[in-house]
Amino acid sequence: MSIHTVSPLFVGRSGELAALGRALSRARAGTASTVLVGGEAGVGKTRLIREFTDQADDALVLVGGCLELGTEGLPFAPFTAVLRGLVRGLGRDRVAELVPGGTTRGLARLLPEFGEPDRDGPEARARLFEQMLGLLERLAEDQPVLLVVEDAHWADRSTRDLLSFLVRYQRSDVRLLIVVTYRTDELHRNHPLRPLLAELGRVDWVARLELRRLTRREVVAQAASILEREPSAADMEVVYARSEGNPLFVEALLSEPDGDALPESLRDLLLASVERLPDETQELMRVASAGGQRIEHDLLSAVAGLDEGALSRALRPAVAGNVLVVDGEGYAFRHALIREALHDDLLPGEHTRLHTRFAQALEQDLSILPAPRGAIELAHHWHSAHDSTWALVSAWRAAAAARKSAAYDEQLRMLSRVLELWEQVPDAAERIAIGHIDVLRQASTSAHLAGEYERSIALATAALAEVDPSGDPITAARLLRQRGLTRYDLGRPGNLDDLREAAALVPAEPPSKLRGQVLETLARMMHAPDAWQEKISIAQQAMELGRQVGDAATEAHAMITLTWARFRYSEIDEQLESFAEARRLARKAGAYNAVMRNAISESDALEGAGRHEQAAKVARDGVTESDQYGLARTSGTFLSINLAEPLVSLGRWKEALEVIEHALDLAPPAPYRASLQGLVTDIALARGQLDRAESLLAASRSVLSRGTYRDQNVLPHVRRDVELLMARGRHDEARELVSRTLREQEPTGSSRYFWPLLVTAAQLGGPLLSELHALASRLKVEGDLQQAQHLTFIALTGQPAHPDGQPSPEASARELADGDPGLADGARLAAAGGAEMAAWRLKEWDAAAAAWAALRQPYAEARSLAEAARAAVVCGDRQGAGDRLAAARALADQLGAAPLLAELDAFGRRARIAAADEPAPDSVPHGLTARELEVLQQVTNGRSNREIAAELFISAKTVSVHVSNILAKLGVASRGEAAATAHRLGLFARDR
Template structure:
């Protein structure tokens, strides 16, 4: 719009930053190779972030990349949702035109929320799931645009970003995996105070290895000297000037420029504010007025809007703008004007008188109201609301703020919607009654549909209901609780029980997210208020919520009665959404109670109807719970198919957390089937897709279990640390808590901490087992029982074993066994508990094998075969014959499965038992051949059997030598050979093996030392 104007205070030479620029350039090369890059550049105001960005973008363009920049807009408490991304997409639309339209084809109605030029935004339920879909579609658009070219997207001034912008940027950081794309964001470190909302975002980027943090430090003294030389056109500055400027600027590039410019023209100011305003005050009055006008307009002001607000001839306006740009106060970007540095704008605003600022904001508001086309459509509502509010006109500000809140909700910017609604609450009392009565309700009657919203003028309670809904959708639970409290206080003494019940219901939902049963008292209050009232949707919602609470707590006939009443009532009042919720709960309860066919059919019917209605708020629950239920009851093939179909649907609708849960379920099914590589791949996908902690924690726990199954204890320990961190401070459901407890037990046992393992188990099994958890309870009980069996010979584990075994048996009692899979697990747990007591027999393991054989669970079946082989060898004393043949066959089958799935610990245990028993494990199906050199059970010679028997009696090497008339050295050699053949490391373990496998009996009459009261035959005569 204005020709380039030479700037005397900006150095034409790019000073320093070689390390940072090199890192960014390397990232550009990696992005060009197809590996997306993400950078967050921080530094104090004026340190040179923008200059570094300009140099980098110029280099990127020279390398053939397409570049675009979007700046966050500072509008105080209002914010401007997605402002930088709207600017980025608008720039890309100008640069790429048809290519962007082609990439957005089919999704224009969704992406129009960010880029209105694509068409009209589709109306939807407007919940957090629609927001997730918008984020995913934006990600896919970026990937498509960067498929054939390198694309560099920069977001400036992240310290001003609204919450929605931060969340979308974080989503892109985590989600982009295949694109020639560089994402770069800058922020001011000196603006990030302890409670600044950007601080958690930056902390999250620290944990994201794919994001590189770049911190710009102030210039060194030589760099300041180089900068001054560039500003002076190559003239080397005097040493005194360099010292003075370096000390005053502290190496801040912008302050260096300002100090050099102000010194040459007007002398040095005493305060920073005066320093920043020196150049402004040097301009003529007309130019100063235009600069002040732009400062009030926002971070950037369009030329058309400025022309309308200034109210002066265009020639005069352009002359003033040319002067301001030439003085390096403003920059022209093709559409409008912005301050070259935000510090200057802040200084100008601070210098305005209160009345002057109010007057200028009114001029902006009036101009924008009269000519809305002067501002991009996605910015109109928010900026008009801000102008009217700053103008101090509640009568105009309230409607404008409410319009902006509707616009924010349509774009899923719920945090910004809440801030606007809170501003509306602030304006409410100061707005004339006739204006309030003329305002129609905000466009969300579904917030509480049964309470008359949309049927009359907007009330304060309507506004509170809308704010409460926005707070819930933006996960600001503390604020939601405060709003509900305020509304209920207003309702005290009012005769509006239906509305009060709705607010109590919302309070209950808020509390339940944080802790189970925390909202039960609020729910009871809602029920009491509804008593005696005609049926309504609120009645149905309260019952449906109560049913879901009961179903999540315990199994009882009351759960069925409540959910059936909720279904009937929702159907009666025509609330299909609530009816579908309740029907799905009922179907799940049926499946959990044993009516798998009926329950699955009911869940499937609800799922199909939800898909037909495209009711995204219900879709996630249906897509997740149906395959999870199938997996729990052992219908693994159906669970796998349903998970895969659900993942496709979740991806289509942009439901990333849902897709993550489904990937985790699919991984669980694959692990059960022994397809561990597929399970690992699905878990890796789940961790990439998860946007919240709970699905990520579930995937991490499963990855830890898989690592243990493969024998990688170090990885399992690391995964446990991550899982505990992800679940810390969260309400963890039993579906995550029980597998997490199982992982903790397994690692504690592997590390020899048996008491810790027992404590974890006791804590996990406290209270009733809620529905839908049997598929997780049985594996936990099996892990605990196996631990007690494996450690039964360790002295430190003997203390408390009887109580631990008794506790596991008591915990088994209420767990359902109605499914074949659960019955098989019950047989495994029972057999392991008997093994812990040295009372198991081959028959106990045969029962478990018979129950497991028809099921698609190869690894538990292999483990049962190993245990039966061990029991057979123990019962037969390691002798030959059919018993040994059967044991060898069982071990061959178990080793085949272990080798196929990669279960190294299982395979090694099978092979160790085979060697001890002197069995060969040829996989040809032929009869096992004895181990070469074996003259007795487990390859032990007769003499070694005698020595082992004495070891089992607790004799020392000297006592063994005296007993067998051999030297202590020979006894020591025999013991060492025995330990090697049994593959144990200590005498205690050898003794345990001898007792367990019947090897403790001597091969001949005992020999004792001659002494008083004893004869040489060992008959014990005295």
Template sequence: MTRRAVSPVFVGRDAELETLDEAFGQARKQAAAAVLVGGEAGVGKTRLTSRFAERANQDGAHVLIGGCVELSTEGLAYAPFTAALRQLVRETSAVQVAALLPEGAARELARLLPEFGEPSGDGETESARARLFELILALLERLAERRPVVLVIEDIHWADRSSRDLIAFLSRNLRTAPVLMVMTYRSDELHRTHPLRPVLAELSRVDGVIRLDLPRFTQEEVAAQMAGILGVTPEFARVDKVFERSGGIPLFVEALLDCGNDGSFPESLHDLIIGSVERLPEETQRALRTAAAGGVRVGHDLLAAVSGLSDVDLEDALRPAIATNVLQVADGRAYAFRHALIREAVHDELLPGEHARMHARYAEEIDRDRTLVPPGRAAIEIAHHWHSARNDLWALISAWEAAEKAVHAYAYTEQIQLLERVLTLWNKVPDAAERIGVDHVTVLERASEAAYVTDEMDRSMKFVKGALAELDETTSPERVAALMVRMANIKVQKGKPGALDDLRHAERLVPTPSDTRALVLGRLGTLLMVADHVIEGTAVTQEALRIARERGDECQEADLLINLALGHSISGDLERTFSTNERALAIGTRLKSARVVLRALANNVDSLDNLGRSEEAVALAIEGEKLAREYGRYRHQGVFIANNRAEALESLGRWDEAIEVVQRAMSMGPSLRNRWHLLRVRGDIAIARGEEDVAQDILAEVGAFARQPEEWAQEWTSNTRLLLAWHLLRGEPLKSLEVAEGALTNPPLSKKAMLGWRLLAAIRMACDAAASIEPDRVATLRARGDALAVDMYGGGPVSEAFRLVYEGDFDAAAERWKALGRPYVHSKALLHAATSAAASGDRDGVAVRLREAYPLAVDLRAVPLATQIETLARRVGIALSGSVRHSHSVRHGALDEHAALTPRELEVLRLVAAGLSNRDIAGELFISAKTVSVHVSNILPKLGVSTRGEAAAAAHRLALLG
């Protein structure tokens, strides 16, 4: 009889394999993101994924495999992605991998693998990790252009925070590439507070993510496994007993069979697993205990150094463990325990003194020769082992060093954990400051920065307050001022008041020119402008600009120019806004500063929209978003540009596109304030289309129902405008009037022309709606509005059109909106002009205006507005029939009114006619390939054709592409 420790026959799991195969098939169609394979320890997750990986490889997939590494309570930062990247480099070369990415971008990968040279010197910590994430995403997408990719990540229950965040990011964004992620985790280890739980909950809500729970073996499957191991069909009684004791867990079945045929069974699972080890020679057991202290996988040279054995003696000692499959030979001259449970059981056998001694030996040997571990891992490995050895002095020193290394790899969460260890050990090491060369406050400062970068604002604030408590502002004014800037930034991110007070305090602490004063003034100037203190904000920014120029800091100069442009925008000097941004853009381009370039582009998208050049704004935004992807900055700055594109699309009435842009940007996990900006765009469309539930949820999230004036005038102004429209949508004119009265009684009303006049125009709508009910209140409110309007900034055709609406010159406003190509406000202005005409008895004037307004509202699916137009038409006795058909015939030639193409469908049709594939179209329009497919499916029947070629011919025949 031939016995094997592991069955050579793959037992069961047919349904699970089929699920994985189906997911891979969907991924090939660019419609799947990930499969989460959960199960108890030892249930066969690795065996299943290995089997699937073999099949996928045979089916033409490029399979990349990485695993998470357990190091005490924290994982190893980016371990699975580093392993997959190392595999990719080994299969090809670092040069070939770099060629898949934008020029120079691969230098960021040097933070994970030294084969890519020296990391870039870019110290922009707030966006650095986001850039790394986008780089990994881009790499997978480029690889998938050659053939489908399967990325297997094992043991994500051990994943570090950075890896978990990257996994979530990829799962949300690998939507248009044939990439399938398969991830395994121990479901029995997910206690209530386990950090993987919220990640799994988030991923479960992502389309295309599949949860696959791996059950235990049935008794029949246990019998098949036993037959594979034993080489013969086992007796029923033995199968019955093994099944009962193992509970159907394959690893335990193997361990029970390894106990022999004497019928004895261990009393506990620990004894069951350790039983196969205890039957090995003593020198083998000793070597295994040493290996277990090194982790699931340990290199031969490191194990030899720690054990003190020669190569020959070590190999002789390990050979029995390898023969019984307790230990396996891995690539890279390493050994790996066959299962993590075996390693854990062996490690638990270490006596307390032996445990401390063994981990100290690992720390000493790795510190002596850092090549004994894979590149980039020495510092964290040393820190882990000294911590496990309970050596406070060296645990503190090594944790500080590892924290410094973590920040270079953008592993900020791991940096926080290590810095917190330093803080915990500080009082246990009398000369801690001398040992690591910095004081306690510096550790707190670093921790606050790392927490801020990872969006852990409460944690960052805790560290800031701790540092401030230890500093005296009379002896350390610059340190206190810098911390006050961070405190202000945290308050802004959390939407809390007090940021301006913090910055004014910081400014008083650093009265003379310095880098710190320039930092404080730059931030203070921006927030003053956002709060509508434009004159003071401009003066402060100009002083910061002088300091930057004196010190030759061109990058800061460009940033401050962009800040000045914000002041020009609020003041209504839109042409100067554009030209100032262009100056900053030129500096950023010359310095090759991606951040400055994208920031200037983003602000000019807004400038163009405010100038009424919204089509140009959309085109510039698309260019900016492409650059953001190339620079690896989409998640950070690209989302801001996407928001500005959505605003321009909303202006143009291309609402479905705007919603698509908003949804995609929201999936990128934007900052809180960017999220609110995006939601406000969606809220405008929801209210215009009568989507009450959607609008209510949005207004609640952005704080519009709170009715508390915010510190930032622009936020407050936008929220107030949305709330006014919300009450009018619900048929509550008096509530809308109440909101308007509150807005004009003590208003932090933004004087930015686009925002201020737009709010006043909305207040005019509220007044008109309530005029017949509360004429005196309306008259008082109008008088207040008129008084405020005197000081309102002007500038640009958009604010001028809103001014005309406020003043009641609806026909002139309608002409302006028509010239600007803004159909919704054009239709609304026509409705109000028609209402005025009806009041004066001009029935023909009403008809002309309503028949022009109605098709605009119908095309937009602006149901409330269309209903208002229909109601007025019935009241006056005017027929609207034929107007919609006429509108479509003008725009679409021979197309029937029900077959009219939407603006997005026209864009898709134009690219289809140019010969682009669905995937290429998706890339051009920043939508998913699946969405393109839906558009194409809608276009074909509308054109009365059945193929893409026929659609292209019809488009030219009907002159739809001109």
């Protein structure tokens, strides 16, 4: 049940809202501006305008809409509404004072409050137009004016003429923005608004803005806002497919208690354009609705039984009326719900008869449609015609065609239909020459390939319930391997148990392809540190078996596992050579799953070794290739994780977010979605978007809580949780979370994911330092001296100061410094304290900043420069501190890392050091703070409070407080005066 009839959250229109905001900024500055906003019915034009006008807090907003009255609208309807609103707000006399010429007889034609109209004739019409424009220009002298004319597709000739006059003849320096909305789907070929839009589109100050439908991810966000809960992936698949991203349709479908039925109001809206068509065209549309969303011309001709001339005559009004659109060699309904509404109106006998005619036409010539579409549509029509036997047979054939085309979603859908119909067809096994267990097994495999992991596990489990392992060990082993593989991908327990049981069921002699596959999969899933040697041994056995039996796919997979297990990041060049050999082997064998896995492993290894550009290239190529193999939703989205990660490292955050958005639109499996959202969380935390980070973390937490995942999933999530708690000021909770993680997780096998968490933890200081030192001592006792030294170095450089009574990091350093002169030197200087320790820290942080710069990781570089600046101040090098501060600030500003910027500015003020591109604290006029200067700069750029809040990552209420303080400190009465003062003082000269 829905909680809201409309979405409380405004989704997917940030770009359009920004474009309107820029147009209003131009109007504020005295530049004529008009925006024409088009979009189909329900796409969100009215909501966009409402959100925009809510933000235009300094403008006089005038709104009028055109009305539909038969074939022509009400003359001047929007302008009559605008005048009535002005009279209600200002009073008749005040409005009359503003009308040029001192007479309102022209406006009296629109509103009787203005007296008797002047004489009829051409001059009367011209006088009305002049008075309307003059009134708007007079109003704009006091404040910016925003005139909104809605639903211009219903505008009458008089309204269109006046609108054209206002746009064309407004003064170039008037503070007036005109926004016009219209429905694109209403604009048939001869619609009278078409020439006006073309005419206005050639005017220099006119911009056109067309609202697209929402993406799947945006529809999920809209639905979650309406329902006040995260909708299930299955529900969203249906809602998105039916609505095709139209926001109004989404709201209507979610508000309907019977999820399959179209709400009457929506049905009426959809069928309105059909009911205007000639009777013969409406009848053809009913026939076409049984053919699906898209129908080939030849197929429609065969089913409709019309000759070419009659068919063309019946089709032409549907295309001209925007019910159908020409699509290649056929036609498509403008919206899927139009077809659905027409199809739902078919009578039962008519429904069966039409689908039977489509099935028979396809049986006669399946080549009318391309493969596998022909086979799939044939199965659909037999099923819709309620012929169970032929529905089952055709679904089985369609599944094979889909598999051949790597269309795994369709293959799963067809196999699911075979399973649904199985009991209705007594001789089902004989009809398709395969048993029920094997259909289940194929369905489980296709579900895994399609990314439906839960479904894959359920199907494999159902098949295992029907098989006797003692009587048919090979089938049982295949099912156990499939279930173990999918359980692993979904983070479910029991995956290794399934694979070990499968290995036990397949005999070692004679050598077999299945045994090689089972051993390879088992080796791939083993990640515990104490199982490393067994992993390598089993992978070697699998690779040898693959060679023996000629199974190059298994040989390639095993080689990838061995390559991953044998090499360290310091041996990346040798590892890449081995990956290249595995890739060559996989490609030669046509083993596309191995090709994809090799790309995943290679890009991950490159990122771990700090070769971000190479990692991004390998991952990007793999994402592209995954489409060719039908694996975009599985391997493709995994590779999107591996593409976004180096982009985040490189500071290309906008690009990373675009990659992630595209991947999320594919509805990836839950663990992949959580990893993608985790990278968005990293950016949100760095930019100070704490509410967004909290929401994303909650979504990831719900996924991780349902499975057992590796360190690469768990530890980054913990680090993000700690960073969020620290940003919220909840340091005790952050320390407790780190302490619990240190007790539960072993750092020895996952340094790539553990050390970032420890670096974050060191910033918390206090009792945590003693835990880090204790862990370092334990690692030394266990013989892992390198890890122990790294951990102590974190404590020394990250947080050398600690409360009295806590163990000394310097003592730990001295104890662990064997063979590490740098650490020994740091321990000695830390014990001495003071300037010597600061000099050592300065050297180390400068080296760290240089290392991050070499790796092209700007965020980490900026943080290291910030620490180096602090150390430089202690060393008395104020110039050097300022240089480092300026460099750090430039990097943080480029990334939009607002918290780091605020931290740098606060440090600069405390230390009384100005960054190279910032005014010194003493030089800021009128006592403005750094944040007030930032707000003033945005005010000077003509931005509203909401726009400033979005830009600076603060609340609109906080912006309002800053603006009030700025006006008071500058001694001015308005935002315009504040902007003028800023220009006069040359505060932002560098931006001009």
